[in-house]
Amino acid sequence: MTRNTKADSISPFEAENGKKATVSRNSPKTTETNFSPEHGKETSSSSKKTDMKPDAKATPKASEATATTLAPGVEKTSAVREKEEKKPEAQSVSPSPKAPSSKGSSQETPSQQATPGVSSPTLPEVTESKPFSSNIEQKPSATKKPDARSMAPAEPQRQPSQTGIDAMSLLKSSENTKGSGRTRGFGASKSGAHRSAAEVIAKTTSRDHPKPSIVHQSNVAKKQPSQSAGTSKSVKPEVKAQSRLTPKVPIPPEPKGPIGGVPLQRPSVPLIKEAAIATVLNADHPDPFSFFGMHKSGAANTLIVRVFYPEANAIQLIDNAGKVIADLQKAHDEGLFATEISDHTEPFPYRLRVTTLSGKTDIDDPYRFPPTLSEKDAQDLANGRSFTLYKLLGAHTARIDGVTGVAFAVWAPNASHVAVVGDFNAWDGRRHSMRFHPNCGVWEMFLPGVGSGSLYKYEIKHTPGSVPEIKSDPCAFYTELPLGTASVVYDDGTAFPWQDSDWIKNRKTRTGADKPLSFYEVHLGSWRRKPEEDNRWLDYREMADDLVTYCVDMGFTHISLLPVSEYIYDDTVGYLPSSLYAPTNRYGTPDDLRYFINVCHKAGIGVVADWVPNYFSEEEHGLASFDGAPLYEHKNPWQGRDPDWNVPLYDLARKEVVNYLISNALYWFDHFHLDGLRIDGLAKMLYLDYGRAEGEWTPNADGGNENLDALAFIRQLNQLVAREYPGALMIAEDSSLRGNLTKPVSEGGLGFTLRWNTAWVYDTLRYLGRHPVHRKYYQFELTNPLAYAFDERFVLPVSHNHVSIGQGAMSNKFPGDYWQRFATLRAWYALLYALPNKKLLFMGTEFAQDREWNSNISLDWHLLDNHMHRGIQDLIRDLNKLYLKNSALHDSDTDAEGFQWIDTADDDSSIISFLRFTKDHAKFVVVVTHVTPVVRPNYRIGVPKAGRYREILNTDAEVYGGGNQGSAGSATAEQHWAHGREFSICLTLPPYATVILEPEEEK
CATH class of the missing domain: 2.60.40.10 (Immunoglobulins)
Incomplete structure (x- = not known):
């Protein structure tokens, strides 16, 4: 698996030469951080200086010739000033032959290069010259061609004072006591408390993309001026421009003249004030x-x-x-x-x-480019009325004024500064500061020359001078492969060549309440892998070949995907999303996912996906405290965190957050042609006290425990989906007892299309998990779920929740020996398909995988070499085909008139029997389930009419791994009263089996 590391970024010119090196923002210079003794603040100087601090062995006379000079930011004591006023003017030193002189100033020899880490001898200072105008051509020194290092200003000579504070002694003492303890010269690089921008950004960015190839200098403004020997008062800078990351560091003033005979190329009239320079270098410009x-x-x-x-x-x-x-x-x-x-x-x-x-x-x-956000767009965003928010925010390739580039936009109303950073600007937050729209809280910018595939993030400051946070784009269409967290510029899929127009047009006719829906729930990363290729998972396009073919063969109508939005950690299998708009990069690009869905639709298979609008990842690159304050999450800690996962919950009281979530749901329907979304953990959204102890939740405005904001959000979402995407499914997983989830909003419901009936699964598994001798005392666990089966439009889900870690394999949930467990599982599966409501099976359960589901490895497909596992798979295939073909099993799925009990009272035999009818009652089937280990011959049940009844399914058939017990394929109804019916049939009931019969049509 390829992923980026924390390696330093490579500048464009280095990439061309095949090199990799850290490039300073002020290359070719590097910096050294020093400390002001008085304030304990950091100052900086060039890492290679032409003048060094005095040698410890300098003679007193040589020292006295130079006035005391304090470190920048250190005030002189009154004793020092008094002594300097009384001191006679120092003698000038012979000037350097090549150094230009200034009238009335001392002349000194040029400074010399010092050896890093070694104290240098005392050197005379370079005299200060008049500044050169930028329009006068200057010639460099004839002795040496200047470079960036030689142009650095000379460090003024310092002499310990006999009274007051000796700044340089304190500084030297501080240096000698730090690090390894060895004496450092001015030319030696020193590790201090100051952190470079690269270090700070490496801390705040993720481990994914290269960290910025930049190293901040703390001398972000001007250089320390040279001083003549006779000058006793240090020059104080007019404006102390501050470092971007250490704003309190004093900044030395700009040199007044040439350095080493080389003129400074400055404009004669400053075009930019020092205060403005500081805001640029600190990335704080308002x-x-x-x-x-x-x-x-x-x-x-x-x-x-x-x-x-x-x-x-x-x-x-x-x-x-x-x-x-x-x-x-x-x-x-x-x-x-x-x-x-x-x-x-x-x-x-x-x-x-x-x-x-x-x-x-x-x-x-x-x-030079105009705003990318119109006033109307900004107003819609501010009012929460834009349900195509993804078209306004995020990164979009665009063409403005004939120039191609990318329009970036992000919502961060509490930020003081936002910049786009990426591989196109060395992740430098000073390069591309964005434009702010205060009426909607959005920052935007058009970057020409940037294109698809570029990595980017946003550098966000909460307040001026604060350490920036590096955040991924909440509306990114694509991201790096985890554990990378950078967003990737990618198109929104409008140009994808879809070929499913007929499917979309007729979708409503496929998903009605009277239609058979059989879902195959899949985790793409563990359905099947390539062991011969380092056990890698299949990508979306490979799934389009293998998974779709398998589902067609097995008779499933829909594939139900676990969350496909990007997430960081594999173990969360998508239920802790980090980027809602981006399909996970694990299996390919967004267009690869579109290809997979397109192939599904062409094969007659629908696709739904789990969607998580209740909580999100708390990784530092994500939505948590996005602009320095709670933005997407609720400010109230009792409503802002999930009680089980301890992760942030969305603030559904904020219209911008609701807009973000609804837009995301519509985005999946619009740009990926999904056929449905399933909301996981709905109960946590609907109830303020769910999973919380007394005193850990705040009642709503009415004093109740309902989350009124969440209810309003759900109703609005479902109404929009039903209106904009006819036939699309909105499925709820709700473990509470709340009713009316699938009723229309206009009738007081929440507007969902389907609801998981998890209670039926737990009740029946609890019943079948008991010893057969004890089951007769708990017959109600098998029959009670039918009392509410028609209150909602239910799905009976054998989901991943039932085979996850700690839940055990399906075949191991029942007592008995190997054969009995498989027989019980076959009887239960057939009962599930025979009862009202839609069906769902998690991958692996269709062939009775004998271990818990592990998301890190493939399903155990080799088990199909065993006839018992292969028999379960054949049974599921036949059940799906029977369910689709026989209208009595689905036609009146939500109508109680389509279901009738024959007998629920035979507790001693652990037998239940019932009828399923079509809407017009013209067709019906007889279903009998028996779950004890004995054969029941001549077992009589009442039926609606006389005639011959054909056995259309028997789970004890040998082909499924059973003992081949039964009624020889048919039974004839006699005029014999049973169970309140005039006609009845006698059957031989196999052990642990479900039998389905239908009357033969009269010819």
Whole structure:
């Protein structure tokens, strides 16, 4: 199984060269984090400096020549200031021959490179020069071609003060006592308390995709200026721009002049204020679309363009024809560029030509595109009226102004900042900050050049300066293969070539109350595997060949899938979803699932799936505290958590959450052509006190225990499904005694199509689990369920719940020897098919798998080599075909007039008998079930009319593994009163068997 790891991301130019390395956001520099002794805050400096802190062995005279300089952010004591005022001006040191000088300033020798980890000798400081204007061509030093390291400002020399606080001594002492204890030079990398962005994001992201290939510098604003020897007062920066992840770190001021003879390429008039730079680098800008892109400048007839692109060495503004309009100037080393355009008065279409280490590329600026969300869409989202929410939120490939890209949108009303991060921007949350719509709480953005298959998430900050959370898209159509959690850009399936129009058109005629429905419940990951291929599971397309063919052969009308929405952990088998809109990646792509459903429909097989709208995964990438506060989950802890699973519950009182869930249900019908959804664990939704002790729940507004919000949600959902998708099934699993689930909403019901009758399964299994001698005392367990069989439209479910871990195999639920257990199981299966209501069997139960279901391995198909297991499978095949063919077994499924007891009082013999009729009573069948180990010859039962009765099914037949006992295939009714009827037949009843007969038609 392929999955991404926590390996560092690879930048585009490295990927081309086949390399993998961590790329700093301010590459090629790296950073070193230091500490301000006074405040305990972190400061940073370039990892390779041209000036080092004083050697411990420096002579006092050399030290006295330099004024005391404190670390940034450390205030001087009054004693220090008084001493400096009295100190004579320090003598200048001979200037470097190649360093440009400034009038009135000291001249010093250039700084030298230090050996990392070793203290350096005291060096004179470089003199401060006048800043160079950006429009004057500067020449580098003739002695050495400058690079990013040589352009770093010199570190000012520091001298311990005789009075007050010695900042550098404290700093050095702090360094010497940390880590391994060895003395660190300024050039040595130091591990401190500061965490880089990559470390923080690696903590908040999942283990799936590569973590950002970026390492934040804490000096996010400007460099510490050089000082002359005669200067005693350190320069205090006007604005302390803060690090994105450590906002209280003091930022040293910008250098005032050339470094090592090389001029700084800065605009003569700053285009971006330092405070704005800080918000960009900290990913905290309140309105990025008012800052980035092209805007009118404050100056008359001038436009300004701002771009943030950390990997860029140079950026040019070009028109659509590729003509260069202007060169953007680098406003900050992190990758912030800007330029002014004076020959245009109105914004115009433009592109960017970006130069990186891998070459030049022409791109579109995402900040030049209009909003992707209209005012009407925003209003519908705010009012909870958009039941196609998935068309507005999520990631959608789009074409805007002739440019192809992806429109991203996410609901996060409590966030202060949201950005799209992904493999297209090195997972850097500063690159693509989104536009906020306050009226609906949605953040959106169009990213040109991004396409299908791209990995993405959202970086969300609750408050400015807070550590961001990295979240998957709640409306993602596709995700990484678990345990990966990144969302994947994928189309919504509108272009899929469906071939099931006839099925959809006639679906209503197939699912009526009088139609036979036989469901085969399947967990795709364990139905069948490929042991010769590392025991891998089948994918959707392989299932389309194998599973569909099997179901057609067995006579099932529908496949009932366990949840298909994405989930993280295999053991939850989908009942703790992590991405409701995305089919699980375990078995293929969304289009592969569509292919599977399309093949099912062409073969005459319907498809329903379990759907979980009550709780969700609490993984840090998911919906829990999505924007820093309870959003999808209920704020009340008693209503916000499931009492059994201890996971968040949806807040169904919030219209946006209801909108999200209803839209998801309709999405599965609309974009995957599902024929039904089954809601699991409905009782937990409907009752506030379900599974909770007294005092652990809050009554509703009426003082009751009903969840009124959940009831309203269910009614609205079922009404919409019935209206929009005729013939679609909405199935409830409710373990409570609540009635009217399948009545229409207009008649006071909840509007479900079908309801699982789990009580019948437990009652009958309890009865058959008793010793045959004791069953006569509990005959009511076999007959009582029929008292309410017609109150709802029921399904009799032999589901995964009955064979899960701890439940045991079906054949092991009964007493007796091997043969008796199988005989009892055959009799029970036939009784299930003969009684009213629809049918459901979980995979493996159709051939009596003799172990509990394990979702991690395949079913034991080899058991079919045993004639007893093969006999059970043959029986189920024949029962399905009989159920479909004989209208008396389904025609009046919900009509009590179609069912009549013959006898329920023969407790001593453990025998029950009944009749099933068609609606017009023109046809009927006789059903007898006997569950003791003896043969009952000449057993008389009353029948409606005289004539010959043919045995159409006997579970004791040899072909099913039975003893072949019976009435030789038929019996003739005599005019002999029995059970209140004029006519009766005498049968030979086999042990542990169910026999079904029908009158032969008169010729």
